[in-house]
Amino acid sequence: MKRVLSGIQPSGQLTLGNYIGALKNFVEMQHSHECYYMVVDLHAITVPQEPAALREQTEAVSALYIASGLDPAKATIFLQSHVHQHAELGWMLTTLTYMGELERMTQFKDKSAGKESVGAGLFTYPSLMAADILLYNADLVPVGDDQKQHLELTRDLAHRFNQRFGDTFTIPEPYIPKVGARIMSLDDASKKMSKSNPNQGSFIAMLDDPAVIRKKISRAVTDSGREVKYDPQNKPEVSNLISIYANCSGKSVAEIEALYDGQGYGPFKKDLAEQVVAVLEPIQQRYHEIRKSGELYDILRQGAERAAEQAEKTVKTVKEKMGFLAR
Numbered sequence: 302m303k304r305v306l307s308g309i310q311p312s313g314q315l316t317l318g319n320y321i322g323a324l325k326n327f328v329e330m331q332h333s334h335e336c337y338y339m340v341v342d343l344h345a346i347t348v349p350q351e352p353a354a355l356r357e358q359t360e361a362v363s364a365l366y367i368a369s370g371l372d373p374a375k376a377t378i379f380l381q382s383h384v385h386q387h388a389e390l391g392w393m394l395t396t397l398t399y400m401g402e403l404e405r406m407t408q409f410k411d412k413s414a415g416k417e418s419v420g421a422g423l424f425t426y427p428s429l430m431a432a433d434i435l436l437y438n439a440d441l442v443p444v445g446d447d448q449k450q451h452l453e454l455t456r457d458l459a460h461r462f463n464q465r466f467g468d469t470f471t472i473p474e475p476y477i478p479k480v481g482a483r484i485m486s487l488d489d490a491s492k493k494m495s496k497s498n499p500n501q502g503s504f505i506a507m508l509d510d511p512a513v514i515r516k517k518i519s520r521a522v523t524d525s526g527r528e529v530k531y532d533p534q535n536k537p538e539v540s541n542l543i544s545i546y547a548n549c550s551g552k553s554v555a556e557i558e559a560l561y562d563g564q565g566y567g568p569f570k571k572d573l574a575e576q577v578v579a580v581l582e583p584i585q586q587r588y589h590e591i592r593k594s595g596e597l598y599d600i601l602r603q604g605a606e607r608a609a610e611q612a613e614k615t616v617k618t619v620k621e622k623m624g625f626l627a628r
């Protein structure tokens with residue numbers, strides 16, 4: 302069985318972009334792969350987090366994993382900060398990473414743009430992400446398109462380590478969905494939908510009320526035409542909404558175009574909202590049950606124990622190869 306690893310930051314409320322680009326694939330892959338899924342709280346603190354909010358968001362993201370269909374009997378589900386080997390290998394890989402490589406990362410450029418001071422952790426984030434993946438010798442990493450560049454760096458670091466210290470790490474492959482790899486903001490189709498966007502109308506949160514979802518979609522920016530046509534170059538806003546529709550309904554882009562031929566954006570948006578609600582409402586119901594039941598802490602504890610076993614083996618090997626003395 303191929304091994305899969307991925308994670309999501311508890312840096313805000315999970316969005317429909319996180320669901321379509323990542324979580325939906327996590328759920329599908331657990332049936333045919335050995336899966337490790339983390340909530341990457343160490344990554345979340347690369348931008349300032351209020352402690353109470355971080356705690357709440359970490360619990361919420363973990364509960365959404367389960368509510369979306371991740372099964373702790375099939376996948377190892379844990380918090381990154383519960384497995385200290387992430388930070389340990391992260392440091393070792395940081396020492397192998399070149400400044401120039403980190404400077405080229407578009408996520409760093411986007412997140413640091415216009416800021417007077419930026420934490421060093423935001424800069425070295427990709428080395429920690431490489432450690433997350435390489436600790437488990439993952440073969441496949443399901444991510445949205447925005448993480449592709451980080452994954453390429455992970456591959457480079459794995460090669461670099463293997464060349465310098467001898468064959469150690471599996472070189473991971475990205476697993477990026479064909480449609481929906483980059484869900485864009487509802488207010489600006491040139492930016493990806495992002496949970497840390499201060500404009501609430503720019504994203505659909507997985508926990509948004511159905512009434513809020515309907516309102517956000519009805520207000521989503523479109524062009525001044527009326528043709529429901531997938532054309533990312535000339536109609537980026539409508540194409541983004543078609544991607545969301547296709548993902549939520551299972552219909553192809555061609556089927557959706559045919560369905561709304563000559564009807565304008567009104568009926569299309571109305572139906573789109575219902576498709577999104579139909580996907581998110583059952584997840585929301587399970588989410589509230591899980592939060593009430595208190596089962597989350599046991600799941601995360603057991604997941605961390607399982608993950609740490611594997612992670613410790615890797616760190617031990619890496620330390621030996623790099624020349625650290627054994628205890």
Ligand code: AQP
Binds near residue numbers: 308
């Ligand atoms: N808009 C998106 N479309 C498709 N996939 C997306 N992902 C994120 N946004 C979209 C995928 O979700 C996973 C988790 O991402 P993350 O939390 O580690 O960080 P991110 O990519 O930076 O996501 P956000 O929502 O934009 O978070 P903030 O605002 O905190 O930076 C990844 O697999 C990502 O590809």
